[in-house]
Amino acid sequence: MMASFLRQTYGQRIHNHNNPAAKLLLETMERKKTNLAVSVDVTKSKDFLAIIDAVGPFVCLIKTHVDIIEDFDQLLIKQLQDFSVKHDFVIFEDRKFADIGNTVALQYSSGVHKIASWSHITNAHPVPGPSIISGLSSIGLPLGRGLLLLTEMSTKGTLAVGSYTEEAVRMARAHRDFVIGFIAQRSMQGIGIQADTVDGDDFLVLTPGVGLDAKGDSMGQQYRTPRQVILESGCDVIIVGRGIYGKDPSFVDGIRVQAKRYMEAGWEAYQERVSS
């Protein structure tokens, strides 16, 4: 028998976690009644900030790729942090670290972006093995940060399947203090352990590849609906990018409407899950 966290509310699940970033995310979801994360993949600071201010009231988390911003400076980080306080959301830099421990520790703490100093959550590919977790944790754990491991991807033909996924989940279980969950396409509960073993690890699953109006893009992205992701696959957070801001990041009224639409779809699917 497996303890199922899927029927617990986000509020109840706060107590399953010790990591401050995991607690913060669950508290924010419970407080704001949203499991929507928006991925702000634009190249100009002005658009980046306008989208965040527009979607802020509807999200639990803002996901960034700061390395695509052409006019990046430290002031942008201050503005992002101010919005995180104003709108009450968690920050996740989607850096996808993938190197040896010593290198990722430097990439996480230093360089132009100094990710560890402002991003509550970041993520890593498990491909180098457990040393990537030790490297990132040497920087992030003292700061109260959390790490997500990419155990699956949303793209066509992904190699993150089968025993790769299983081994990655095992790696996470061995580092519960810093690894708070996964980027994956379904619940990872019970993955990589024997069927009759109780799985007492409540990991968060954040899921990209979510769209209500399209099935994918021309570069291998695949979309599923919030209902498929949250209710049918047992994920916790929907990550939506272009489905919300489309091709025109300056059309903030339209962006607000879309953010509300995704927030409502995600929350409805969650309510159906916890009450089933």
Ligand code: 5FU
């Ligand atoms: F790990 C992953 C993944 O498997 N699929 C993704 O799409 C990450 N992503 C990110 O989510 C990707 O880098 C984008 O930042 C975002 C999805 O954006 P979209 O506009 O909703 O397709």
